[in-house]
Amino acid sequence: MTSRIPLQAAVLTPAGRGAVAVVGVAGQGSAAAIDVCFASASGRKMTEAEPGRIYFGRWQAGRGGEGSLAPEHGEEVLVCRRDADEFEIHCHGGIAAVAAVLEALRAQGCAVVDWEHRNDGRTENTIAVEARSALAKARTTRTAGVLLDQLAGALHSEVATIAEFIAAGDRSAANLRMQELIERGSLGLRLTSPFRVVVAGRPNVGKSSLLNALVGYERAIVFDQPGTTRDVVTASAVFDGWPVELADTAGLRDTPDELEAAGIEAAHRRRAVADLTLLVFDAAEPWTADDDALLAENRGAIVxxxxxxxLPGRQLASGDGSRPRGIAISARDRLGLAELITAIVAQLVPQAPPPGAAVPFTERQVAFLREASSQLDKGDTTAAVATLRSI
Ligand SMILES: Nc1nc2c(ncn2[C@@H]2O[C@H](COP(=O)(O)OP(=O)(O)O)[C@@H](O)[C@H]2O)c(=O)[nH]1
Ligand SMILES: [Mg+2]
Known part of the structure; x- marks a missing residue:
């Protein structure tokens, strides 16, 4: 079966240093283009190569343009025929060897494209293209699982179902499903970049100690003098399969020290963009009016x-009326951390999507859903259907 897609090549392995790089070549005329540059050890031409077979040989692109290797430098490569018009060239990694292979292919009329934009004739919709690109950024099996569901068509078919509901006049069912999708978007956007959790509080309450306890190594400096942490210090963690970037920040207080004040400013900025704040207090110190003020500034934070x-019995005193409810921990002795992690996950992902569920995972998809939802609100069903169909 020959394809109708134009001749194109894309590097399939990440840029930079590596033992081996893979260049994918697809489209009409790929075998003939490779034959000009590649001499297999067996003498087999790629136009006659069997699909599924791997051929060892030399890439001799001396007659190509600038950047080509001279024939005497011909590189040893593997060429794999994946399909009639689909090949992989496995060459040495790095930058120069890959550039030479691409240059030689370009000289044969091959368009060089990003792997994300290559058209392999299989991907028929934008969501699937976006899912493949997002999968490359997924950091946990849990997030990859949700994205694989979208690659398999979960979001695409849910959007089609909503469009059908609208077309059939069932606006309320359509609206319900659309709102659910939009809500899931906040999780979806975190499948490719971690949730941002900030650890904040007064100096010396144990913020840096908590960050270290949560990530399991000494990422931030712990010191018994207030004002030690100045820059925002981040560390990656995974809670219940969800990737989280924890940020330790300077302790919040009034200070004449300019450097420390800059750190506190950075702490405020970090909190403003965070998905969640952990507001840490010292359980062994009396609760103060300042603490109340801090709490009021951070509604929604986990205390x-x-x-x-x-503390006696390693428990909060039950009679401490002014102290708000919160999670009691000891960063030093690693007490209460499991409960804290459960609380963090419950806030970040109140409802994990069931297996196979549709989850929008790019800003573009969420924006289209919002647009369709507002069109539906205005009663413009034709526009809403058109918007949904163009996602
Ligand atoms: N007893 C006890 N001391 C702690 C605990 N967490 C932190 N500390 C101590 O409190 C001081 C300040 O800790 P640090 O993590 O630097 O606080 P930060 O200024 O809020 O980042 C250090 O001497 C820590 O050893 C804890 O859970 N129990
Ligand atoms: Mg600190």
């Missing part, structure tokens, strides 16, 4: 009372 190892 963490640290250093319970310093």
């Amino acid at each position: 963490v009372h640290n250093k319970i190892d310093r």
